[in-house]
Amino acid sequence: MRDVAVVSYAASSVAKETEFNEVEIIVPVIHNAIAESGIPKADIGFVCSGSIDYLFGGPFAFVAGVDAVGAVPPIRESHVEMDAAWALYEAWCYIQTGEIDSALIYGFSKGSIGDPFDLLTMQADPYYTIPLWPSTSDMAALQARAFMERTGRTERDLAEVAARAQRNAVTNPYAVRADANATADAMLATAMVSDPLRESDLYPVSDGAVAVVIAADDVARSVSKRPAWIRGLDHRIEAHSLGVRDISTSVSTSLAARHAGVSGAPVDIAELHAQFSHEELLLAEALGLDSSTTINPSGGPLASNVIMAAGLARIGEIATRITAGAANRGVAHATSGPCLQQNLVCVLEGV
Amino acid sequence: MGANLAAVVGVGQTKHRSSRKDVSMAGLLREAAMEALADAGMTWADIDAVVIGKAPDMFEGVAMPELYLADALGAVGKPMMRVHTAGSVGGSTAIVATKLVTSGIHKRVLTVGFEKQSESNATWGLSVPMPFSAQLAAGAGGYFAPLIRGYIYRSGAPRNTGHVVAVKDRKAALRNPKAHLHIPDISLEMVEASPMLWDPIRYLDTCPSSDGAMALVIGAEDVADASAGPVAWVHGMAMRSEPTMFARRDQVNPLAGRACAKDLYTQAGITNPREDFDCAEVYVPFSWYEPMWLENLGFCPEGDGWKLTQAGATAPDGDIPWNPSGGVLSSNPIGASGMVRFGEAAQQVRERAGDYQVELKTGRTLGHAYGGGSQFFSMWVVANHKPSS
Numbered sequence A: 001m002r003d004v005a006v007v008s009y010a011a012s013s014v015a016k017e018t019e020f021n022e023v024e025i026i027v028p029v030i031h032n033a034i035a036e037s038g039i040p041k042a043d044i045g046f047v048c049s050g051s052i053d054y055l056f057g058g059p060f061a062f063v064a065g066v067d068a069v070g071a072v073p074p075i076r077e078s079h080v081e082m083d084a085a086w087a088l089y090e091a092w093c094y095i096q097t098g099e100i101d102s103a104l105i106y107g108f109s110k111g112s113i114g115d116p117f118d119l120l121t122m123q124a125d126p127y128y129t130i131p132l133w134p135s136t137s138d139m140a141a142l143q144a145r146a147f148m149e150r151t152g153r154t155e156r157d158l159a160e161v162a163a164r165a166q167r168n169a170v171t172n173p174y175a176v177r178a179d180a181n182a183t184a185d186a187m188l189a190t191a192m193v194s195d196p197l198r199e200s201d202l203y204p205v206s207d208g209a210v211a212v213v214i215a216a217d218d219v220a221r222s223v224s225k226r227p228a229w230i231r232g233l234d235h236r237i238e239a240h241s242l243g244v245r246d247i248s249t250s251v252s253t254s255l256a257a258r259h260a261g262v263s264g265a266p267v268d269i270a271e272l273h274a275q276f277s278h279e280e281l282l283l284a285e286a287l288g289l290d291s292s293t294t295i296n297p298s299g300g301p302l303a304s305n306v307i308m309a310a311g312l313a314r315i316g317e318i319a320t321r322i323t324a325g326a327a328n329r330g331v332a333h334a335t336s337g338p339c340l341q342q343n344l345v346c347v348l349e350g351v
Numbered sequence B: 001m002g003a004n005l006a007a008v009v010g011v012g013q014t015k016h017r018s019s020r021k022d023v024s025m026a027g028l029l030r031e032a033a034m035e036a037l038a039d040a041g042m043t044w045a046d047i048d049a050v051v052i053g054k055a056p057d058m059f060e061g062v063a064m065p066e067l068y069l070a071d072a073l074g075a076v077g078k079p080m081m082r083v084h085t086a087g088s089v090g091g092s093t094a095i096v097a098t099k100l101v102t103s104g105i106h107k108r109v110l111t112v113g114f115e116k117q118s119e120s121n122a123t124w125g126l127s128v129p130m131p132f133s134a135q136l137a138a139g140a141g142g143y144f145a146p147l148i149r150g151y152i153y154r155s156g157a158p159r160n161t162g163h164v165v166a167v168k169d170r171k172a173a174l175r176n177p178k179a180h181l182h183i184p185d186i187s188l189e190m191v192e193a194s195p196m197l198w199d200p201i202r203y204l205d206t207c208p209s210s211d212g213a214m215a216l217v218i219g220a221e222d223v224a225d226a227s228a229g230p231v232a233w234v235h236g237m238a239m240r241s242e243p244t245m246f247a248r249r250d251q252v253n254p255l256a257g258r259a260c261a262k263d264l265y266t267q268a269g270i271t272n273p274r275e276d277f278d279c280a281e282v283y284v285p286f287s288w289y290e291p292m293w294l295e296n297l298g299f300c301p302e303g304d305g306w307k308l309t310q311a312g313a314t315a316p317d318g319d320i321p322w323n324p325s326g327g328v329l330s331s332n333p334i335g336a337s338g339m340v341r342f343g344e345a346a347q348q349v350r351e352r353a354g355d356y357q358v359e360l361k362t363g364r365t366l367g368h369a370y371g372g373g374s375q376f377f378s379m380w381v382v383a384n385h386k387p388s389s
Helices: A022-038 A060-068 A084-096 A116-123 A136-151 A153-169 A184-188 A216-222 A252-260 A275-288 A309-325 B025-040 B088-104 B138-153 B161-173 B188-193 B221-225 B255-269 B289-296 B307-309 B334-349
Strands: A004-016 A047-050 A077-080 A100-108 A192-194 A207-216 A228-237 A269-271 A330-334 A342-349 B006-013 B048-052 B078-083 B108-116 B196-198 B211-220 B230-239 B279-281 B366-370 B376-383
Touching: A004 A022, A004 A084, A004 A216, A022 A060, A022 A100, A022 A207, A022 B025, A047 A060, A060 A077, A060 A100, A077 A084, A077 B078, A077 B230, A084 A100, A084 A207, A084 A228, A084 A309, A084 A330, A084 A342, A084 B078, A084 B088, A100 A309, A116 A136, A136 A153, A136 A192, A136 A275, A153 A184, A153 A275, A207 A216, A207 A309, A207 B221, A216 B025, A228 A252, A228 A309, A252 A275, A252 A330, A252 A342, A269 A309, A275 A330, A309 A330, A309 A342, A309 B279, B006 B025, B006 B088, B006 B221, B025 B108, B025 B211, B048 B088, B048 B334, B078 B088, B088 B108, B088 B211, B088 B230, B088 B334, B088 B366, B088 B376, B108 B334, B138 B196, B138 B289, B161 B188, B161 B289, B161 B307, B211 B221, B211 B334, B230 B255, B230 B334, B255 B289, B255 B376, B289 B307, B334 B366, B334 B376
Parallel strands: A047 A077, A047 A100, A269 A330, B048 B078, B048 B108, B279 B366
Antiparallel strands: A004 A207, A004 A228, A100 A207, A228 A342, A330 A342, B006 B211, B006 B230, B108 B211, B230 B376, B366 B376
């Protein structure tokens, strides 16, 4: 395997972007990621993005992205209708073939155009589940309840997660929800949305983009004093129907973690794609993390959750901290589908 | 460091029809996938990862359907990906799946492209009005017709050139039991008498709307070497994208297509595509795109594509058969159509193309797909022998 590292990360995120369209949102983020990478744009071997038509409200959300990248002359480019963390996986595989040495990956969406909690129900089984139209927060609530009943965790435990996320988010320039004085009591006072999940347990609707540049071997070493090396990268999916899997845990996360080698050494920090507060506790358990790991120092998706980009942002947040020397080894996680159906785990190290 | 070798070791395809009411979406994909597994002599348990591709989710009304399809495609506990690159997606998906193998990460990857167009209406699914944007509401035919007129203006091609392709590909489809359209009495007169949809595209110059799926099993070199059946070695893969619009963009003969072909031919050692390939399976959704892509892909000098078509060079008995399977003009499950091209190219070098098998001389064939506003391209070269180096 070739050594591949994250060499730059850029993002933008606001609660509701009313001035700029998707292309205009993407342009500065991509520009910043490329500039920060130190790799000339013309030298970047591949571009891969993640987006979803249903939030965009029309077919081909990703086509506009090509305008933002600047594809004249034509470029090697691809797209996944998945979180851009999987676009990074595709790019990482491509680098492993030895044909290219670097790639730009980005994801974007405007969650505020519609109601993403309701819209993403369109991901469900079209014959048996969509007709019932459970919102994604309803489905998450089923998982929260199953998790709480198995582990004895309480609504206050969830509120503690939500409050810490808001406090951590104060130092995150991309946070759309942050409060230095957030407390569990204050979280417990927010409105119940899907019992046992309250407003503060749900991700804040966010508009924005995330971009990352990855590079192999000497290219990474030549542009970064301390590249964040990808030491393990794996993703797994489990059955779709909530009735045929144990939603009180996440076996696909545990499986991906095993293949990515999470348990091989201590984990300083973890950024988990926990869009609902209980998911952070559930995922930490599935990843085998204990109190020695700092979880979601950025505030995580409870601070900002640009759908289709938030998973990639987790990788970027870990990489930034490793490159800055704030951590030696970190774990980034991305998820897709109702109740954590599909999960990606990325282990990053400074050496 | 060079890439590892990979080969197509199994191919499966549904019968394409305008409406496959006998199967669910999952059933449709399984039909193709199980045929590919059987062809490869494998079971679900042998597969390391699954990659699916399809065109816009609004064609069926399910967002990110890989989630719902995970169980049906035996992906539980495995990596699964979903590619979407517009009409080129079937080709791009096969390339992503193959790179999972050439990267050395996996040994056996199942890839499936599909569309169940009967769940919706693709023309209107493509034409959702967007705020603050020009409302085309044209569908694909309305979009491409002006480009075809541009080609006719440039090349001076006779007006019936498209009809010649429409007849040739429908006649070829009569030998392909899985093709959607079987029109035994197809003729130039019938095409000329069919209604004008988007000048110069008549009804019979267009592809049908199909339900269908295509599946390939991609194997690593040792898997392919151990395969009981014939395999199709991948000699080159390329993708290129360019924006829908930019100043001085050539939309008739797009630079992205030429650049993609150039990259591909360099990888595969192709110097004269008309002689170096035994046949080509090329994405021709509107009949005129055969002469246009003949030029874009370098099978002839610019302006001469229609001459090859008119001379019968691209017919099954011509010197360079194009779309001996009947092509997109005979079956168009959009998200699968590119993979059908890639898979049919593989079947030819495996000598598994049945009644539409071409004679193998070089043992090499071309698979091609394009999408968006003629801006996304994916192509591969497969052969009945390993790459020489």
